[in-house]
Amino acid sequence: MKIFDAKQIYAADSFTIQKQQITSDELMERASLQLFHWLHQRMQGAPVKIHLFCGIGNNGGDGLALARHLQEHGYHIEVNIVNYSEKRSPDFLTNLDRLKARKIWPNILNGDSAFPSIGVDDIIVDAIFGIGLNRSPAPWVVDLMKNLKATGAFILSVDVPSGLFMDRGIEDPEFAVEADFVLSFQAPKLVFFLPETARYIKQWDVLDIGLDPEFLEKTETTYKLMGKAEVLPLYRPRQKFSHKGHYGHALILGGSYGKIGAVILSTSACLRVGAGLVTAYVPQCGLLPLQIACPEAMVLTDKGEKYISQIEFDLEPSAVGAGIGLGTEKETVSALSAFLDAQKSAMVLDADALNILSQNRKLLDKIPEGSILTPHPKELERLLGSWKDDFEKLQKTREFSVNHRCIIVIKGAHTTICAGEKCYINNNGNPGMATAGSGDVLTGFITGLLSQGYEPLAAAIFGVFLHGMAGDLAATEQGFEALTANSIIDFIGKAYIELLRPPQTQEQQTEETEA
Numbered sequence: 001m002k003i004f005d006a007k008q009i010y011a012a013d014s015f016t017i018q019k020q021q022i023t024s025d026e027l028m029e030r031a032s033l034q035l036f037h038w039l040h041q042r043m044q045g046a047p048v049k050i051h052l053f054c055g056i057g058n059n060g061g062d063g064l065a066l067a068r069h070l071q072e073h074g075y076h077i078e079v080n081i082v083n084y085s086e087k088r089s090p091d092f093l094t095n096l097d098r099l100k101a102r103k104i105w106p107n108i109l110n111g112d113s114a115f116p117s118i119g120v121d122d123i124i125v126d127a128i129f130g131i132g133l134n135r136s137p138a139p140w141v142v143d144l145m146k147n148l149k150a151t152g153a154f155i156l157s158v159d160v161p162s163g164l165f166m167d168r169g170i171e172d173p174e175f176a177v178e179a180d181f182v183l184s185f186q187a188p189k190l191v192f193f194l195p196e197t198a199r200y201i202k203q204w205d206v207l208d209i210g211l212d213p214e215f216l217e218k219t220e221t222t223y224k225l226m227g228k229a230e231v232l233p234l235y236r237p238r239q240k241f242s243h244k245g246h247y248g249h250a251l252i253l254g255g256s257y258g259k260i261g262a263v264i265l266s267t268s269a270c271l272r273v274g275a276g277l278v279t280a281y282v283p284q285c286g287l288l289p290l291q292i293a294c295p296e297a298m299v300l301t302d303k304g305e306k307y308i309s310q311i312e313f314d315l316e317p318s319a320v321g322a323g324i325g326l327g328t329e330k331e332t333v334s335a336l337s338a339f340l341d342a343q344k345s346a347m348v349l350d351a352d353a354l355n356i357l358s359q360n361r362k363l364l365d366k367i368p369e370g371s372i373l374t375p376h377p378k379e380l381e382r383l384l385g386s387w388k389d390d391f392e393k394l395q396k397t398r399e400f401s402v403n404h405r406c407i408i409v410i411k412g413a414h415t416t417i418c419a420g421e422k423c424y425i426n427n428n429g430n431p432g433m434a435t436a437g438s439g440d441v442l443t444g445f446i447t448g449l450l451s452q453g454y455e456p457l458a459a460a461i462f463g464v465f466l467h468g469m470a471g472d473l474a475a476t477e478q479g480f481e482a483l484t485a486n487s488i489i490d491f492i493g494k495a496y497i498e499l500l501r502p503p504q505t506q507e508q509q510t511e512e513t514e515a
């Protein structure tokens with residue numbers, strides 16, 4: 001699913017209005033009807049008081065139009081206008097007149113107004129600011145936002161939580177509404193997935209307001225949200241007459257004394273995601289544990305007893321995943337440097353391989369083209385330096401990806417894969433996966449996919465998605481706390497089955513619910 005920026009949404013608006021020969025007011029009416037239907041379907045006329053807080057722009061206009069539909073269907077509403085500017089939008093004014101014509105008189109809230117009384121079981125509709133926010137809200141508006149939160153009532157935000165910018169972070173964490181639910185028009189917004197702003201959105205849904213499909217199709221976006229529909233076409237089916245040689249020979253390179261477990265996890269993950277053959281390259285102390293834990297894998301040992309000091313082997317791996325548990329000893333750094341000189345094809349670089357690159361920046365030029373770097377945020381910061389907000393982080397990551405011709409997988413709750421100027425945001429996985437070794441598993445998965453012939457970008461996207469899906473399936477059986485990295489490996493088979501399962505028909509769904 002594409003994630004449009006504010007400029008693109010405004011452009012889609014104007015294009016749609018022109019092409020469909022409708023007015024902007026009619027588009028607002030569509031938007032507000034979608035909001036109403038969503039709410040009405042869930043509330044079924046329940047006598048809960050709904051407090052609407054509307055700004056003076058089009059987001060406020062949506063709120064006013066929604067208020068009218070709610071009132072027409074007998075809901076108990078109270079309308080507040082957050083009067084932060086005299087520059088009211090024409091469609092806001094039209095909808096204000098329509099309310100007044102129905103004898104609904106909104107409270108006008110200014111800096112000195114008392115905050116209305118709201119019960120904890122009431123519902124708040126937040127239509128104060130939408131995607132048009134371009135400066136921090138005035139202090140009294142911030143106070144109002146805080147008061148909204150303090151009521152404990154359910155907050156439904158229209159389009160976006162008020163106070164969030166679409167292209168930069170906020171100055172102060174209190175400057176935005178914390179929404180229980182956001183109903184976003186046409187497409188989700190980038191801020192829903194960024195660590196700093198995602199906390200303002202507990203849940204979200206998209207409402208189709210009929211923006212021109214051709215325009216949306218043609219408009220290229222920097223960000224895409226990846227779901228099953230986007231990931232499934234990347235799948236490479238196994239052929240009946242294939243043999244293990246068709247699925248490549250992957251090499252997992254890493255480990256140091258006390259960190260052999262990381263290599264075990266990566267190696268098992270690499271096998272279980274479907275690599276034909278897997279060899280682990282480890283210091284000597286890793287031989288026994290690996291042979292015992294992963295009988296299917298082969299093991300090559302370095303001359304170093306406790307850490308890798310000179311990478312030498314006599315095989316041509318189809319994919320390499322390096323860095324897990326590697327350590328950053330001086331000899332290991334030289335060994336990795338020499339290895340990178342010889343390595344020509346795209347590989348996966350994780351953990352200490354990334355730390356070594358950050359500390360020895362000359363090595364960055366040796367990264368083979370198309371390689372996949374899988375940093376968690378701290379490792380990313382070591383690579384890029386600090387950033388002022390998530391937007392700058394993504395911009396710096398894209399630049400790094402272009403300059404070093406590599407793919408960066410920023411791991412997190414919404415793992416984001418940046419390949420040149422494009423970024424792909426993952427939307428599965430769960431907090432149970434915040435556990436030791438789950439990143440090592442991801443490295444194994446991506447390496448195993450590369451070895452099976454997936455292109456680097458496909459391997460990164462497919463691997464991240466499967467990893468999240470396996471984590472979700474594991475969590476349904478084990479809960480979040482008990483989930484370990486090994487459970488993610490154990491559920492990879494079910495993740496494949498789930499990914500490949502054809503969508504259920506309506507009848508099947510009904511049968512399942514009734515059973």
Ligand SMILES: NC(=O)C1=CN([C@@H]2O[C@H](COP(=O)(O)OP(=O)(O)OC[C@H]3O[C@@H](n4cnc5c(N)ncnc54)[C@H](OP(=O)(O)O)[C@@H]3O)[C@@H](O)[C@H]2O)[C@@H](O)CC1
Pocket residue numbers: 009010012013027028031055056057058059060061062084085087089128129130131132133134135136137138158159160185186209211
């Ligand atoms: N295609 C779609 O998705 C559709 C979207 N629609 C809806 O339109 C919404 C966008 O509406 P919008 O452009 O009128 O902007 P909105 O967010 O209401 O802000 C209003 C104005 O406030 C101002 N302003 C900014 N910051 C400020 C501040 N800190 N303190 C004070 N003032 C500030 C700024 O004006 P300025 O003063 O800078 O000239 C701004 O223009 C969108 O989110 C969705 O709900 C639907 O109706 C139809 C289809």
Ligand SMILES: Nc1ncnc2c1ncn2[C@@H]1O[C@H](COP(=O)(O)OP(=O)(O)O)[C@@H](O)[C@H]1O
Pocket residue numbers: 375376411412413414415428429430431432433434435436437438439440441442467
């Ligand atoms: N809250 C979360 N929601 C979804 N996925 C998560 C969450 N926390 C961590 N993960 C995933 O778990 C993995 C953690 O990787 P990493 O920090 O490198 O762990 P380790 O170094 O222990 O292997 C990443 O793939 C990340 O996306």
Ligand SMILES: [K+]
Pocket residue numbers: 059126127128129130157158159160161162
């Ligand atoms: K809003």
